Amino acid sequence: MRPNLATQELRELFKARKLTYVFHANAIETSLSFISQNALISREAASKNNLPQANQYTDEIDQKHGIYGDLFFNILDHHTIFKAPNVYGPVTFTIPFEQILILLEQTPGAAINITRKNPEKWIDSEADKDKWYSNVQEFESAVFVYEREDACAYQTKFPIPDIVISGLKDGLSLDLVTRIKIEANPELGKLYTDFRYVAEKIGRREQVRKIYARDNCKLECKCRNIEAILKKKYLLPKYKFGEWKDRLGQSLYEDWVIKHSA
Ligand SMILES: [Zn+2]
DSSP: OOOOOOHHHHHHHHHHTTOOEEEEEEOHHHHHHHHHHTEEOOHHHHHHTTOOOOOOTTHHHHHHTTOTTSEEEBSSOHHHHHTSOOTTOSEEEEEEHHHHHHHHHHSTTOEEEEBSSOGGGOOTTOOHHHHBOSSHHHHHHHHOOSSOTTOOGGGGTSOOOOEEEEOOTTOEEGGGOOEEEEEOOGGGHHHHHHHHHHHHHHSOHHHHTTEEEEOOOOTTSGGGOHHHHHHOTTTGGGGOOTHHHHHHTOOOHHHHHHHHHO
C-alpha cells in the first residue's frame, strides 16, 4: 500500500518553504484534450474517452506500477529552473497548491503522495516504501536540505520528486488553474497562436484567457535557440497537434515543424 500524506502537514511545509504553486507540463496534443474536457485528466482517463494524447513511452511502466490513472505535478517550474524547454512538453499548467489540498480534503478516497524518484526509474522488486516517501517529515528532510527558503537549489542535486494525486474521478478542474503557459521562441510563434486558436474552438473562454506565451525568457534560456530545439528529436513530437489537426482539418504549426526538421 502506498501511503497517503497528511494534507495539513504538506500545507505547513509548502508555506514555510514559500512554495505557492505546483506545475504540470505536457505536450500540445494532450494539453488540448485537457482544455476540451475543462480538466487535467490522467493518461488512463484520456485513453478510455478516446481523447487525443501524445505518445508517452512510460504508459506501460505506469500501468504496471498502478499509477496510470493518477495525476502528476512538479514542485517547481522546470522551464524556469533548468532554463530549457520542458522535457514533458511546451505547455505548463500552474495551480495553487492550496486549491489542490482543499480539493483533496473534500474528496473521499482522494490521496496525495510523493515519489522518491521518477517512477521510470522504479524497479519491480522495490517495496512501496522505497518508491514513495512514507510521511511529510521524511520528504522534508530528504529534499529540503538547504537553508535557502526558495527551495530551488535541491532540484539538480536530488532525484526530482513527483507529486502524485489519485482518486479524483473527474480529474482536476481547469477552474483551479491560474495560468497556461506556452513555450514561445520567436520562431515558434505559430505554435502559440495555433494553440490558442484551437483552444478557442474546443475550450471554454475563461480558460483560453489563461493562456500566455512564454516569451520573456533571457537569452541564456535554451528555449531561445531554435536550432538546438529542432535538434532534440524527443521534443518535436511534443510540439505536434496530432489528432487535433485531423479533427479540425487546419494547417497548423505541425506543418512548420515537419518542414524545418526534415
Ligand atoms: Zn525559456
